[in-house]
Amino acid sequence: MGTGSVSARQSRLPAGDARGRINPTSARHLPLADLRRLRGSEQVAAVCYRVRKSGIEFLLVQTRGGRWTFPKGGAEPGLTHAQAAALEAFEEAGVHGRMEELSFTRYVRRKRGEVRDSVFELVVNAHLCEVLWLDPPQEADRNPTWFSVEKAKRRLREDRGVDCADEFTRVVDHAVGRIQRLHG
Numbered sequence: 001m002g003t004g005s006v007s008a009r010q011s012r013l014p015a016g017d018a019r020g021r022i023n024p025t026s027a028r029h030l031p032l033a034d035l036r037r038l039r040g041s042e043q044v045a046a047v048c049y050r051v052r053k054s055g056i057e058f059l060l061v062q063t064r065g066g067r068w069t070f071p072k073g074g075a076e077p078g079l080t081h082a083q084a085a086a087l088e089a090f091e092e093a094g095v096h097g098r099m100e101e102l103s104f105t106r107y108v109r110r111k112r113g114e115v116r117d118s119v120f121e122l123v124v125n126a127h128l129c130e131v132l133w134l135d136p137p138q139e140a141d142r143n144p145t146w147f148s149v150e151k152a153k154r155r156l157r158e159d160r161g162v163d164c165a166d167e168f169t170r171v172v173d174h175a176v177g178r179i180q181r182l183h184g
Helices: 008-012 032-039 081-093 149-157 162-183
Strands: 042-052 055-062 072-074 095-099 105-112 119-134 145-148
Touching (some): 042 081, 042 095, 042 162, 055 081, 055 149, 072 081, 081 095, 081 119, 105 162, 119 162, 149 162
Parallel strands (some): 042 119
Antiparallel strands (some): 042 055, 055 145, 095 119
């Protein structure tokens, strides 16, 4: 970090003393919407795949903005991360499959807050899901589509910054390694 820069953690949380009490003279005011985002700053993703004779394929969905991504959403109270990821895969892509209980990797997504230049980091726990069959998705306009490994990487990189694109490429590469180990 260069001189004058502030870490993401420092930029989004008010300063406190050693016991965690907030020092009112150094506290920053955040809009309620930004505070709500901090509360739900951990997410889950279902990295859905199938193995064909031609190779591994990944199931991606489109965001409302038209970008391709993995089915993902917030960690749900009362559900394990794997159960929440399975729910997202079903709602966004109509997936029925075998979800791994343990996350195979984590990645970070950055979102803009309401305050000028504020950025929130969302940790996403990625779970592999071998797709057994598909039903129509519960959410409209998600357009679940199968892509080869290389096409999935290209779609995930489109219209994204270098850091985000590199994170998605790393996730796909990690998934491919894990799937190859699982399927021999």
